[in-house]
Amino acid sequence: MQVEPFTFNPFMTNCYLCHDQGEAVLIDASCDAEAECAQVKEVIEEYGLDVRHLLLTHAHVDHIFGCRFFEEQFGQRFKAHEAAVPFIERAEEQAAAFGVEVDPPSMPTTFLAEGDTIPFGDVTLEVLYTPGHSPDSISFVHRPSRQAITGDVLFQNSIGRTQGLPETSRAQLLDAITEKLLPLGDDVTIYPGHGPTTTIGQERAQNPFVQEALQQ
Ligand SMILES: [Zn+2]
Numbered sequence: 001m002q003v004e005p006f007t008f009n010p011f012m013t014n015c016y017l018c019h020d021q022g023e024a025v026l027i028d029a030s031c032d033a034e035a036e037c038a039q040v041k042e043v044i045e046e047y048g049l050d051v052r053h054l055l056l057t058h059a060h061v062d063h064i065f066g067c068r069f070f071e072e073q074f075g076q077r078f079k080a081h082e083a084a085v086p087f088i089e090r091a092e093e094q095a096a097a098f099g100v101e102v103d104p105p106s107m108p109t110t111f112l113a114e115g116d117t118i119p120f121g122d123v124t125l126e127v128l129y130t131p132g133h134s135p136d137s138i139s140f141v142h143r144p145s146r147q148a149i150t151g152d153v154l155f156q157n158s159i160g161r162t163q164g165l166p167e168t169s170r171a172q173l174l175d176a177i178t179e180k181l182l183p184l185g186d187d188v189t190i191y192p193g194h195g196p197t198t199t200i201g202q203e204r205a206q207n208p209f210v211q212e213a214l215q216q
């Protein structure tokens with residue numbers, strides 16, 4: 001599985017295009033301007049990819065700016081955890097609180113939960129439920145290639161925010177990291193919602209929040 005990372009919008013939110021054998025999934029359409037969405041579209045066209053699934057790690061406003069563009073482009077809706085529903089319903093409100101505007105995505109008709117699988121190319125992504133930063137946080141894992149797209153759960157030297165946001169739980173977040181992500185193995189590459197790509201091993205060794213969680 002090849003992963004093409006992009007970073008978009010004033011919140012510097014990552015968007016990932018994962019592809020294999022000419023088929024792709026788009027995870028978190030964070031592009032908030034037509035020019036940003038066009039960048040992703042260009043790569044899709046350059047590789048001649050058939051986009052099979054549009055996916056959200058969670059529905060915080062900085063991850064959904066470009067959803068409408070890709071829904072219309074590919075004639076399909078984003079798939080998300082069902083706890084994303086109230087966040088999508090309140091997306092415009094959520095955006096206004098941050099001083100930005102959003103054209104919210106259509107309500108998902110397919111919801112994802114722990115253990116679900118997402119096939120494309122020769123790849124089957126596995127869904128892990130990793131709440132805490134938000135109640136709808138999920139991660140997408142491809143064990144054979146040792147890669148995981150984890151949204152706002154684990155960052156390089158940091159973790160997802162649990163203050164000033166609705167329905168967060170720091171304890172749940174630390175549990176998600178120690179019980180779901182760390183067991184994936186130190187050689188697994190993590191593609192986070194913000195900041196640079198890292199690995200489980202690097203975060204186990206250096207991340208103060210992970211070390212705090214492990215001591216509990
Ligand atoms: Zn978030």
Ligand SMILES: [Zn+2]
Nearest residue numbers: 013062152193
């Ligand atoms: Zn985010």
